[in-house]
Amino acid sequence: MKIGVLRESDSNERRVALVPETVERLVKAGHEVFIENSAGLAAGFPDQAYENAGAQTVPSVEVSKSVDIFVHVQPPTIDEIKALKIGCLIVSMFNARNDASNMSILASAGVTAIAMELVPRIARAQRMDALSSQASISGYKAALLAANALGKYLPMMMTAAGTIPPAKILVLGAGVAGLQAIATARRLGAIVEAFDVRAAAGEQVESLGAKFIHPPKSEDAEGSGGYAREQTEDEQHLQRLFIKEHLADVDALITTAAIPGKPAPILITTEMIDAMRPGSVVIDLAAESGGNVEGTTPGKIINMNGVSIHGPINVPSSMPFHSSQLYSRNVMALLDLIIDKKDKTLNLNLEDEVIDATCIVHLGEVRHKFNS
Numbered sequence: 001m002k003i004g005v006l007r008e009s010d011s012n013e014r015r016v017a018l019v020p021e022t023v024e025r026l027v028k029a030g031h032e033v034f035i036e037n038s039a040g041l042a043a044g045f046p047d048q049a050y051e052n053a054g055a056q057t058v059p060s061v062e063v064s065k066s067v068d069i070f071v072h073v074q075p076p077t078i079d080e081i082k083a084l085k086i087g088c089l090i091v092s093m094f095n096a097r098n099d100a101s102n103m104s105i106l107a108s109a110g111v112t113a114i115a116m117e118l119v120p121r122i123a124r125a126q127r128m129d130a131l132s133s134q135a136s137i138s139g140y141k142a143a144l145l146a147a148n149a150l151g152k153y154l155p156m157m158m159t160a161a162g163t164i165p166p167a168k169i170l171v172l173g174a175g176v177a178g179l180q181a182i183a184t185a186r187r188l189g190a191i192v193e194a195f196d197v198r199a200a201a202g203e204q205v206e207s208l209g210a211k212f213i214h215p216p217k218s219e220d221a222e223g224s225g226g227y228a229r230e231q232t233e234d235e236q237h238l239q240r241l242f243i244k245e246h247l248a249d250v251d252a253l254i255t256t257a258a259i260p261g262k263p264a265p266i267l268i269t270t271e272m273i274d275a276m277r278p279g280s281v282v283i284d285l286a287a288e289s290g291g292n293v294e295g296t297t298p299g300k301i302i303n304m305n306g307v308s309i310h311g312p313i314n315v316p317s318s319m320p321f322h323s324s325q326l327y328s329r330n331v332m333a334l335l336d337l338i339i340d341k342k343d344k345t346l347n348l349n350l351e352d353e354v355i356d357a358t359c360i361v362h363l364g365e366v367r368h369k370f371n372s
Contacts, residue, residue, distance in 0.1 A: 001344055002032045003335075004067030006060055007039040010074045012313075014320035015327060016040040017071040017092075020053040022328040026335070027054030030344050034063045043320035068346070071331055073324075078105055086110035087363065089338075089346060091331055093117050093130065096360050097261035097370045098289075106361040112348065113361040114338075116330065118368075120357045127333035128354065132176045133326035138315040139180030139256065142283045143169075146252040147188055149281040149308055155189020166191050170246055171210070172267050172292060173256035174201035177285055181254045182210045193250075195243060197235075215242045236265065244272045252281045255292035261370060263290040270294050270304065278306030287311030334358075 003026060005017045016039050018026075023033045033055040037047060047057040063070075064083035070076070072092035081102070084090070087110060094102060094115040106113045116130040126132075147154050150167060157164040169185045171178050174196035182205060185192045192210035196202075202212040215238060247253065247268075253276070258264050264286035273282070273293070284296040295304060296311040303309070316323035337354060340347045350356055350367075360368050 001069055001339060001346065002034065002067045003069045003071065004034040004036075004063040005039055005071050006036045006063055006076075006080060008073055009077050009080065012317065013074050014042040014317045015073045015324045016043045016045060016320070017073050017324075017328065017331060019043070019045055019325050019328040020049040020055075021325065022332045023050055023055045024053040025332060029341070031339075032056070034058055034066055036060045036063050040324070043324040045321075045324070069335070073327060075099070075102055081105055081109050081111065084109065084111055088112070089114065089348075091116065091334060094360060096368070100370055103361060103366050103369075107364050107366050110364045111361065112359065112363055114334065114355075114358045115360050116327075116334070116358070118358045118360070119330075119334075120354060122353065125354050128330050128337070130327055130330040133330055134316040134323055135176040135256075136180045137319050137323045137326070138285055139177035139182075140184045141315050141319055142177070142181045142254045142256070142285050142312075143184035143188065145310060145312065146185070146254060146281050146283050147190075149283075149310065150252055151279055152251055153189075154185070167251040168193070168249060169252045169254065170195070170243075170250045171254045171256065172196075172243070173258070174198070174205050174212075175256060175258075178254070178256040179204055179208065181256065181285075182208045185254075186210060190252075193246065195239075195246075197239070213242075213246060215239065236267075240267065240269060240272060243267065244275050247272055247275045248277065250276070250280065252283070254283045254285065256285045257292050258286050258289055264292050266290075266292065266294055268293040273304050273307050273309070276307045280307045282307060282309040284309065284311050285315065288313050 026033050035050045035055045035057050037057050069089045075094050090113045096115045119125050119128045152167050153164050154167045156166040167190045169190045169192050171181050171194040174194050182192050182194055186209045193213050194205040194210050195213050205212040284291045284293045286292045287296050287298040298311045299313045301310050
């Protein structure tokens with residue numbers, strides 16, 4: 001198979017879809033790999049590294065016209081899709097649940113498209129789970145952003161001038177991002193509390209040395225695939241009252257709650273922000289899907305009554321080396337599933353649970369429709 005990667009067209013995207021480590025495996029398996037010149041440079045992977053791994057570094061037009069499989073991070077542009085040959089397979093994040101605008105374009109181009117964000121959360125698909133690998137990066141970076149923005153130490157410090165108590169951090173949402181934020185904040189020496197509507201998250205939180213907090217009579221809200229289900233208005237009201245009681249005592253708040261295909265739930269209102277101490281910091285990892293904090297502005301830092309509210313976007317791209325490496329491994333695991341190892345041809349079994357869930361367009365036919 002001929003497999004190709006272009007430089008990401010989004011000016012804010014520093015990741016690359018395949019790294020030399022993965023390219024070397026693909027070449028050894030008998031595939032040809034084409035990488036656009038400088039495609040991996042922003043992520044720390046120069047052309048020479050790809051060439052040493054066995055890839056050909058070529059202009060973008062050579063990639064588009066040559067490949068059978070096209071791998072991307074962000075949704076490819078209309079021009080990128082139209083430049084591919086009919087029957088080409090595109091593997092990318094498509095944000096398909098929230099933006100179906102590309103579906104008709106993909107269908108009219110006669111290509112097949114696999115959306116990496118739709119990999120089901122089942123045991124056999126863990127190695128392909130790009131959402132989880134990138135969320136882990138986001139959670140780690142969120143703790144660093146909080147530490148950098150705070151005008152305080154995170155760990156307890158014993159100095160000649162006296163003892164400085166540790167900072168207190170509250171994490172809302174104990175999914176992949178939240179757990180990584182908890183683990184990182186604990187490594188940095190902070191006292192950490194965490195809240196999640198899923199009762200099962202408590203054991204994971206406490207295994208990381210944090211305190212799990214939850215209303216005494218709250219109902220478990222775990223939905224399908226391990227994600228939280230959407231909350232009722234009454235449930236959200238009670239949760240906000242409970243969380244507000246804890247906000248006055250924290251130095252930093254990290255919010256990570258998300259529901260696939262839906263706007264992020266508002267967990268923190270402006271009234272609740274008023275309960276926080278001046279100089280406190282909020283890192284809202286759900287900013288791109290509307291935010292968990294009322295007033296969050298995607299890509300901006302705003303000040304609300306002395307509290308600094310950060311709405312970072314595309315956080316994995318801020319750590320492009322390892323986020324690219326992890327995404328590339330996710331893609332490799334998917335390719336292992338869909339490429340026949342003997343004759344090196346595409347074997348897209350649409351009855352396979354993983355392929356059925358992720359294949360949004362097949363040879364010009366839209367397979368899944370989402371409300372967007």
